Each structure stands twice: as C-alpha cells, then as structure tokens.
Amino acid sequence: QITLKESGPTLVKPTQTLTLTCTFSGFSLSTSGVAVGWIRQPPGKALEWLTFIYWNDDKRYSPSLNSRLTIAKDTSKNQVVLTMTNMDPVDTATYYCARRLKTATIYNGFDYWGQGTLVTVSS
Amino acid sequence: DIVMTQSPLSLSVTPGEPASISCRSSQRLLHSNGNTYLDWYLQKPGQSPQLLIYLRSNRASGVPDRFSGSGSGTDFTLKISRVEAEDVGVYYCMQGLQSPLTFGGGTKVEIK
Numbered sequence: 146q147i148t149l150k151e152s153g154p155t156l157v158k159p160t161q162t163l164t165l166t167c168t169f170s171g172f173s174l175s176t177s178g179v180a181v182g183w184i185r186q187p188p189g190k191a192l193e194w195l196t197f198i199y200w201n202d203d204k205r206y207s208p209s210l211n212s213r214l215t216i217a218k219d220t221s222k223n224q225v226v227l228t229m230t231n232m233d234p235v236d237t238a239t240y241y242c243a244r245r246l247k248t249a250t251i252y253n254g255f256d257y258w259g260q261g262t263l264v265t266v267s268s
Numbered sequence: 269d270i271v272m273t274q275s276p277l278s279l280s281v282t283p284g285e286p287a288s289i290s291c292r293s294s295q296r297l298l299h300s301n302g303n304t305y306l307d308w309y310l311q312k313p314g315q316s317p318q319l320l321i322y323l324r325s326n327r328a329s330g331v332p333d334r335f336s337g338s339g340s341g342t343d344f345t346l347k348i349s350r351v352e353a354e355d356v357g358v359y360y361c362m363q364g365l366q367s368p369l370t371f372g373g374g375t376k377v378e379i380k
Binding site: 225250260 | 283285301303305307309316317319322328329335336360362365367368369370371372373374
C-alpha cells in the first residue's frame with residue numbers, strides 16, 4: 146500500500162522559511178523512474194506545481210519560485226523535504242506531495258497524493 | 269511555459285447524463301516517444317486530487333470506465349458517459365511533457 150503524508154508548521158510568519166516533510170511508504174525513491182513532487186493550492190484556487198525530485202537526484206523547480214525553493218530526499222528515511230524561503234501571505238495554501246513515475250516507457254502521472262497540509266502565512 | 273486552458277469553468281449535470289470537459293494546451297503535448305503527456309485529475313470536495321487519466325486516454329487504476337480521455341495535438345477532452353453523484357468536484361488537466369508542469373484552471377462539476 147502506497148501512502149504519502151505531509152508534515153510541518155501550520156503557521157509561519159512573513160519572511161520566515163517554511164520546511165515541509167513528505168514521509169512516504171510502499172515505494173522506494175531509489176527505484177528508477179520514481180519521483181516525489183510538491184503541488185500547492187491556495188484556498189479556493191487551482192493547483193500549482195512547485196518542484197519534484199527524481200530517484201537519481203534530478204530536480205526541477207517552478208521558474209517563478211526557483212530562487213526560493215529547495216527539494217531534497219533522504220532515501221533511507223523515505224522522506225522528501227521542501228524548503229521555501231521568504232514566505233509571504235500569498236504563499237498561504239494547502240501543500241501536497243505526490244508520487245510520479247516516469248521513464249522512457251512508463252508514465253503514471255501523479256498517481257498517489259498525500260492528504261495535504263494547510264500552511265498559513267501571517268504575522 | 270505551456271499554458272493549459274479548461275472550459276467550461278463549471279458544469280451542472282443531471283445524473284445519468286453525459287458530461288464533457290475541454291482542455292487546450294498552448295503547445296503540442298506529443299513527445300518524440302509517441303506519448304501524449306496529458307493527465308486528468310479529480311478533486312472531490314475536501315479531498316486531495318486523484319489521478320483519473322494519464323497519457324491522454326489511459327484510465328488510472330480503479331477509475332470507472334464511464335470516464336474517458338481523448339484528443340490530440342493541443343485539444344483534449346474528458347468525457348463522463350453517465351454522471352453519478354460521486355463524480356462531483358473540480359476536474360483539472362495537467363501537462364506532464366516538460367517542466368514546469370502546468371495545470372488548467374479547473375472545471376467544477378455539480379449535480380442538478
């Protein structure tokens with residue numbers, strides 16, 4: 146059974162750094178083609194992709210947030226950590242982590258999602 | 269960036285009737301490997317998004333066959349052959365061809 150769960154602070158102050166952890170089970174981030182990504186959703190708005198990290202440590206970031214985002218994995222702990230600096234009230238959103246599978250011959254989209262964690266940015 | 273545009277914004281459907289959602293991409297989503305990297309997701313009220321369709325027309329595991337995806341080039345469609353009450357929520361298309369991955373703005377489906 147594949148599960149993912151996000152954890153981290155629910156409230157951060159403007160200019161602070163947000164650190165979220167995605168803890169997963171049922172798959173390995175050392176398996177070829179596997180990636181874990183972060184997607185966020187401001188209240189009442191659409192989904193926005195932020196970043197993902199692949200099994201081989203290949204990383205991609207949203208250009209609009211690139212300078213503020215860092216993603217890292219700890220394969221031994223089955224965790225992926227997202228860091229977002231200089232938080233602003235507009236960053237208030239539910240943050241989801243999700244698994245992605247993509248190789249030259251296999252693609253499953255974001256097939257498993259965490260429950261999401263609401264992060265509010267306010268002083 | 270590839271821009272994804274969905275229509276309509278919302279849809280009210282009688283149970284048992286069909287429904288159709290359109291998604292248009294600003295660039296073709298066909299990869300040189302022959303795959304078209306277009307996904308559909310459903311976010312039911314209060315829940316996380318769930319994968320419905322990947323690679324334009326492949327139903328994800330456990331997705332009922334009343335859901336189908338089609339299209340080519342830059343124009344794609346999600347069809348529900350007979351809408352059921354459990355199908356309410358917001359539907360999103362997403363291109364997985366290149367980073368940054370981008371989602372459509374969503375289509376809200378409700379039951380009449």
